[in-house]
Amino acid sequence: MDTLLNLWSTIESWMLAFPVVIYLVKIGILLGCVFAVVAYITLAERRLLGFYQSRLGPNRVGPLGLIQPVADGLKCFLKEDIVPLNSNPLLFRLAPVFAFFPPFAGFAVFTFALPWVMPNGRTYHYSVADVDLGVLFIMAISSLGIFGLILAGWSSGSKYPLFGSLRSASQMLAYEVPLTLSVISVVMMAGSFRLSDIVAAQQAYKFYFFIPCIIGFVVYFISSVAEMNRTPFDLPEGESEIIGFHTEYSGMRFAFFFVAEYANVVFISMLAPALFLGGYDIPFVNDLALYGAHPNIVSILGVCSYAAKSTIFALFVIWVRATFPRYRYDQLLKIGWLVLLPIALANLFVVAGIKLFLLK
Amino acid sequence: MEAISKFIRMITFPELFKGMAVTAKYFFQRKVTEQYPDQKTILPYRTKGKLHVDIDKCISLCRFCEKVCPEGCIKVFPPPKELAKTDKRPVEFYINQEHCLHCGMCVDSCSTGAIHHSDEYELVVIDFKELLGDKETLPYDMIKKHYRWNYLENVPVKIKDSPLKEEEKSQ
Ligand code: SF4
Numbered sequence: 024m025d026t027l028l029n030l031w032s033t034i035e036s037w038m039l040a041f042p043v044v045i046y047l048v049k050i051g052i053l054l055g056c057v058f059a060v061v062a063y064i065t066l067a068e069r070r071l072l073g074f075y076q077s078r079l080g081p082n083r084v085g086p087l088g089l090i091q092p093v094a095d096g097l098k099c100f101l102k103e104d105i106v107p108l109n110s111n112p113l114l115f116r117l118a119p120v121f122a123f124f125p126p127f128a129g130f131a132v133f134t135f136a137l138p139w140v141m142p143n144g145r146t147y148h149y150s151v152a153d154v155d156l157g158v159l160f161i162m163a164i165s166s167l168g169i170f171g172l173i174l175a176g177w178s179s180g181s182k183y184p185l186f187g188s189l190r191s192a193s194q195m196l197a198y199e200v201p202l203t204l205s206v207i208s209v210v211m212m213a214g215s216f217r218l219s220d221i222v223a224a225q226q227a228y229k230f231y232f233f234i235p236c237i238i239g240f241v242v243y244f245i246s247s248v249a250e251m252n253r254t255p256f257d258l259p260e261g262e263s264e265i266i267g268f269h270t271e272y273s274g275m276r277f278a279f280f281f282v283a284e285y286a287n288v289v290f291i292s293m294l295a296p297a298l299f300l301g302g303y304d305i306p307f308v309n310d311l312a313l314y315g316a317h318p319n320i321v322s323i324l325g326v327c328s329y330a331a332k333s334t335i336f337a338l339f340v341i342w343v344r345a346t347f348p349r350y351r352y353d354q355l356l357k358i359g360w361l362v363l364l365p366i367a368l369a370n371l372f373v374v375a376g377i378k379l380f381l382l383k
Numbered sequence: 384m385e386a387i388s389k390f391i392r393m394i395t396f397p398e399l400f401k402g403m404a405v406t407a408k409y410f411f412q413r414k415v416t417e418q419y420p421d422q423k424t425i426l427p428y429r430t431k432g433k434l435h436v437d438i439d440k441c442i443s444l445c446r447f448c449e450k451v452c453p454e455g456c457i458k459v460f461p462p463p464k465e466l467a468k469t470d471k472r473p474v475e476f477y478i479n480q481e482h483c484l485h486c487g488m489c490v491d492s493c494s495t496g497a498i499h500h501s502d503e504y505e506l507v508v509i510d511f512k513e514l515l516g517d518k519e520t521l522p523y524d525m526i527k528k529h530y531r532w533n534y535l536e537n538v539p540v541k542i543k544d545s546p547l548k549e550e551e552k553s554q
């Protein structure tokens with residue numbers, strides 16, 4: 024044990040000399056976890072969709088189909104990469120990157136648990152950069168993802184992908200405003216844009232924000248399904264009938280869009296618990312009191328509880344996908360502007376009233 | 384009042400939850416997938432699969448099956464005339480199952496019921512020659528022994544005093 028601690032203090036002194044190393048290590052761990060989760064959420068979704076449709080889903084590659092994501096990745100990697108003659112080659116090659124990086128960049132501002140305390144008293148935060156405008160950063164960065172889709176359709180030089188991007192543009196008009204308004208209600212309750220502060224506020228109030236902002240939660244859920252481009256709002260791609268923005272893509276570039284979509288799912292399923300369901304707070308337990316006594320146990324349990332909440336949210340999203348047919352895009356605009364926007368505004372006033380008069 | 388209930392319906396989406404209940408029900412139901420190489424289907428009684436021939440039963444001189452086959456994929460070689468007086472079994476019997484349509488006309492026309500369908504359906508081979516059955520390789524199993532189509536066995540209605548029934552029995 025002593026030798027281990029000595030080793031650790033040597034490593035730590037090195038890391039303190041070059042603080043960038045800490046960030047690089049954290050980014051490496053975070054990206055590794057996110058990629059693993061994204062790979063397996065594709066499998067989970069395919070198997071669960073199978074169950075919802077009385078099928079079994081892919082279960083032949085490895086035990087329970089667990090090696091399926093590797094096989095999918097290999098397949099996409101070995102496919103020919105086609106750039107259409109009619110396309111704008113530079114934008115065509117850039118578009119997958121535009122779609123790919125926003126969800127991964129967004130993970131940087133999450134806090135996954137209360138800080139880990141080393142035996143020598145130094146604390147390590149479960150976050151890469153817990154910036155004080157975290158929520159704004161997330162709203163900004165996740166809106167960038169739409170550029171990827173629009174660029175992809177536009178640069179393909181083919182009419183059907185162009186229609187796909189048109190639909191995705193109209194979809195963005197429909198969901199962005201209600202989404203932002205419902206998030207603002209949470210920010211108003213917490214009084215801070217920092218994600219860890221929002222969770223801390225929920226711990227301090229001893230109730231989760233989905234209770235005062237229940238309407239906001241529903242609005243947030245509906246518009247985040249639209250943001251993830253999933254059924255019932257999967258207008259940009261329309262896997263089954265209408266032709267989507269990535270029609271001309273093949274091989275690895277298509278895989279980029281695919282991974283981006285699922286990274287978005289993971290991203291939203293991690294964001295929603297932080298905003299509405301208490302994040303890494305362990306339910307029915309006074310975390311902050313326990314944290315004083317056993318900091319590391321509480322922080323590990325916090326990671327688990329965060330993971331469980333996000334898993335439940337992601338499963339619900341898959342359930343929604345298995346159930347509903349797709350809306351037309353004029354219907355989506357109608358829902359966005361005539362239903363979601365008014366009730367999101369109403370929710371804003373309700374939350375403001377609660378904050379002003381009930382919590383004083 | 385109606386407007387209020389309409390508004391409540393609009394913001395609580397009851398239909399959506401009904402739909403989700405349906406899919407949730409399917410989630411816990413038994414799955415219908417058949418995992419083919421591990422689980423095999425139990426085929427219905429009258430499956431028209433690969434042809435089986437009982438060489439000992441064939442009287443070979445009639446060659447009905449050969450004449451009726453629309454694909455011409457049966458070839459029967461009857462024995463020479465002197466031999467045929469005592470032993471009518473074919474000298475050689477070919478069925479090219481590669482070209483067979485599984486139409487069943489040979490089975491219907493056979494005068495002795497020597498040729499019949501089995502429930503084998505896995506006809507994927509590497510070399511087509513594997514599907515050419517001759518006297519030695521044409522299989523015959525006693526389990527799936529339909530001499531004629533038994534048209535009455537699967538009829539759910541009970542048939543009493545039918546003349547056909549006596550006919551069936553006598554076979
Ligand atoms: S089943 Fe039809 S095609 Fe096949 S051998 Fe008999 S008559 Fe010919």
Ligand code: SF4
Binds near residue numbers: 441442443444459497
């Ligand atoms: S019809 Fe029947 S009995 Fe006649 S040759 Fe063919 S298999 Fe033999």
